[in-house]
Amino acid sequence: MGLRFIFMLTRNDRTVPDASQQLQTALSLGVRHIGFKDIGLPIEQLKGLNAAIKTGGATSYLEVVSLDPESEIASAKAAAEIGVDVLLGGTRVDDVLPIIKGTGIRYFPFPGRITGHPSVLEGAIDEIVESAKTVAGRDGVHGLDLLAYRSAENVPELMKAVCAAVTKPVYIAGSIDTPERITVVQSAGAAGFTIGTAALDGKYPANGNDLPSQLTAIIRDVAALNKHLSPIHKKNLSIEFAWLHAPSAPKVELHVNSMQIKVAMFRGASSWSFRQHDDQLFFVHRGRLLMKFRDREEIIEPGEFIVVPYGVEHSAVALSEEGCEVLLTTSTARPAAQPREVTSLTLSDPS
Template sequence: MRPGFIFMLTRNDLTVPDAPAHLETALAAGVRQIGFKDVGLPFEALRALAARIREAGGACWLEVVSLDAASEAASIRAGVEIGVDRLLGGCRAEVAAPLLAGTGIGYYPFPGRVVGHPSVLEGDAAEIAASARALAARPEVAGLDLLAYRGAVPAEALAAEVCAAAGKPVIAAGSIDRPERVQAMARAGCAGFTVGTAALDGAFRGAPPDLAAQLRAIRAAAACFD
């Protein structure tokens, strides 16, 4: 079974201050794939989030969004120390590889040229697919984190090309705020998708704005990944 919906306790590339309360709402709604970033809360609070996710039988994802090699390495070290299950994002596999060796953490870097905050994916489909193919060939790479809706290439076509090129699981991240986009990523062959800001802001279309209702609607949309 594909991971499907991954709920991110983040907004504007930061873990939200009230992440512990939102985590309990997510667990009560049946969400078990949950992630955050290594910035926005103190380290011990992030460690507590990870422990609570695992205690509930879930998988803990950490997303790395860094503009330079030093900060990317620091984020990866934080993920290792926190004890996350999977690491999303980052652009420098050569930096990540030695830091993740022997940890058992699944590594899903960004293919293509990712710039700015919030992150944007630059380049055409051929360039991004070539990057995906090269990354996926590395043994430490478990899959890819694709900013499908954050670039100039039509998202479903791009995701399909990247999935075909990679031959490993692809997680679609960023701007997935409606059922149609969830379904498009499933059709393209993605293994899952992340939603953070849209759910926290009550902006996932077709659902009431409270977080519990938003998560129920996203889980219903994610049934196409089962």
């Protein structure tokens, strides 16, 4: 699992009044982890917010910011009533665990001593690490919510120490507002992080201060860290085939996982053959191709393709005197013992 970005619909530890509107912006951009606080909106509106997050296909998070036992218990009950997926924050594990037991809520409390509002993490690194080990060791605790950037200690060292001390995932919260800080979070071994105020107030480095620009920049930066950006750009088949001169010498364009993509010029007839482990797709760009099988023959016109499964004898014949331009894709490294699975393909009529 890559580094997880959790967008918080909050400012200064309160759910923002226009959370529903901001939520739709986040969902439209593909944000899939979205949270809010138990303070700022009435519980009925929080229920509606949670339902909208789930309807939009995202995971919902509620972060507790209560400072006294009674408020934290009330927050845990609210989380159960609202039906969130994940409960973040809080420090009173003994009080919360019985409340959320059997609800399916995943629980990520704060390690360390939390004071103030907005919340601050107090204590030395060693103290916070010991707290983290104790809290993460409890049954029913699924991970930790570390207010690293709300600590006066060396934040990178704090994050590394906590992540190294526990086997459960650690989310980082508090004042993450630059790509550099996100990189440090990933380097520390954290599973994810939250951003709320920075995005809503337009503080993250982006092309604009509006929320779409802010979220787009954060998503892009996280995708880059997770190596989820594609280095492959579009290609023009006419240009690629113009560089191809010799028949029977396919030019390899690129590899994508176990698939090889080539451009090839077919002239005349190829010998009968079969591939032992690889499936092939023949897409005709220009010209006409006759594909001979032992039981039939098929003519593939420009804009059409045919799949030849591994183990099937075939012979390809170019029907055009000037040759036939074919985009050829070949799956590779198929285990010999793997059974073939044939699926049907249906193409919609573009007209």
